[in-house]
Amino acid sequence: MNITTFSPESNTFPTLFPVEVDTNFSDILREGFALLNKDPDILKRIEHDLDCYAMQKKARRLADKDWRDRQTLPLGLELQEFADSLEDSEEEIKISLGTGRPRMRPEIVFLFILFRGYFESVTDIQATDRIIDSITIRSFFQIHGWGNLPKRSTIHENIQAVSYETRNYVYLCQLADVKDQGIDDYKRLTLDSTAVMANSSWPVDSGVIYRLLDRAFRNSQNLSKYGVPNFMPWHSELWLSKISSLNFRINVVSGKGAKVARRGFYRTLYTEAGKIIAHMLKEMNKHMASMEMADLPPTLAKRLTQLRTFIENDIEDAESVIGYSRRRVLNGETIPNSEKILRNRK
Numbered sequence: 001m002n003i004t005t006f007s008p009e010s011n012t013f014p015t016l017f018p019v020e021v022d023t024n025f026s027d028i029l030r031e032g033f034a035l036l037n038k039d040p041d042i043l044k045r046i047e048h049d050l051d052c053y054a055m056q057k058k059a060r061r062l063a064d065k066d067w068r069d070r071q072t073l074p075l076g077l078e079l080q081e082f083a084d085s086l087e088d089s090e091e092e093i094k095i096s097l098g099t100g101r102p103r104m105r106p107e108i109v110f111l112f113i114l115f116r117g118y119f120e121s122v123t124d125i126q127a128t129d130r131i132i133d134s135i136t137i138r139s140f141f142q143i144h145g146w147g148n149l150p151k152r153s154t155i156h157e158n159i160q161a162v163s164y165e166t167r168n169y170v171y172l173c174q175l176a177d178v179k180d181q182g183i184d185d186y187k188r189l190t191l192d193s194t195a196v197m198a199n200s201s202w203p204v205d206s207g208v209i210y211r212l213l214d215r216a217f218r219n220s221q222n223l224s225k226y227g228v229p230n231f232m233p234w235h236s237e238l239w240l241s242k243i244s245s246l247n248f249r250i251n252v253v254s255g256k257g258a259k260v261a262r263r264g265f266y267r268t269l270y271t272e273a274g275k276i277i278a279h280m281l282k283e284m285n286k287h288m289a290s291m292e293m294a295d296l297p298p299t300l301a302k303r304l305t306q307l308r309t310f311i312e313n314d315i316e317d318a319e320s321v322i323g324y325s326r327r328r329v330l331n332g333e334t335i336p337n338s339e340k341i342l343r344n345r346k
Helices: 024-038 041-071 078-089 106-119 125-133 135-143 152-161 164-180 193-198 205-220 236-252 258-292 298-329
Strands: none
Touching (some): 024 041, 024 106, 024 135, 024 164, 041 106, 041 152, 041 298, 106 125, 236 258, 258 298
């Protein structure tokens, strides 16, 4: 593999107007690619992860092709030969990569890993706009002959292909580089508990219940993409609308008598949530056989299984939240955080 050598000393990039680049982006590029020159093994690890991901995609394509081949049986004397070929195809096949479309270079993947750390994302609208509008980044791509910036979906797919082990290795290399430059010796640690509490988010039970049930319902309306009937909506949208309204009231009620009023809102919310949970469980049982028997290519079958699991998990989590919320709101119990669902399961 050819590894590009970068010159971190130069901050001048070719642009329409001669400018001296001195921005946060240029600092990130300079320090990031100086790290690559110091430890080229980073690119080798990223390249290996991209190879593994490409082989996984190829394995899925071959599995889908095998499924399509099985859908149309040949006629006449060729039937036995076809059956023999299917038996051969079921044996373990060693998958190797050939020559296909050019993929994203490992250097570019590394670049966007750095930007994701800086922006906390490289796919949301704000981060994407800043990257696209950056003269520094566009000039950097031009000077190295990398062409145009990749699409957002391509960036996300390639970054997700980088393993946890590789990302952790990059992090450790950065820590070692900071120490080598004398920026920090890691002998002292400062904690600000006030800042930690200010940035913490403690969701209200009613909001968690609404988000879980709303997501479960929306996912249940996507089953038709996989040849399975969607859940019958019935009064689901009405129930969700009432739960959303009750969640708003629970969050804004204040003053004298607020505790009693909030308890009354929660009682009504539990009732409405129970209605939609009962309906979706009934629909799940009704469609379970069709989901299990759906004749789909392996990739679509896996997505259908994941979608069904998402719906089941959200319903189960909603029931759990309602259970401990009743104990907290109606019985006055203190619920330990270890029992709470503070984030939606994915």
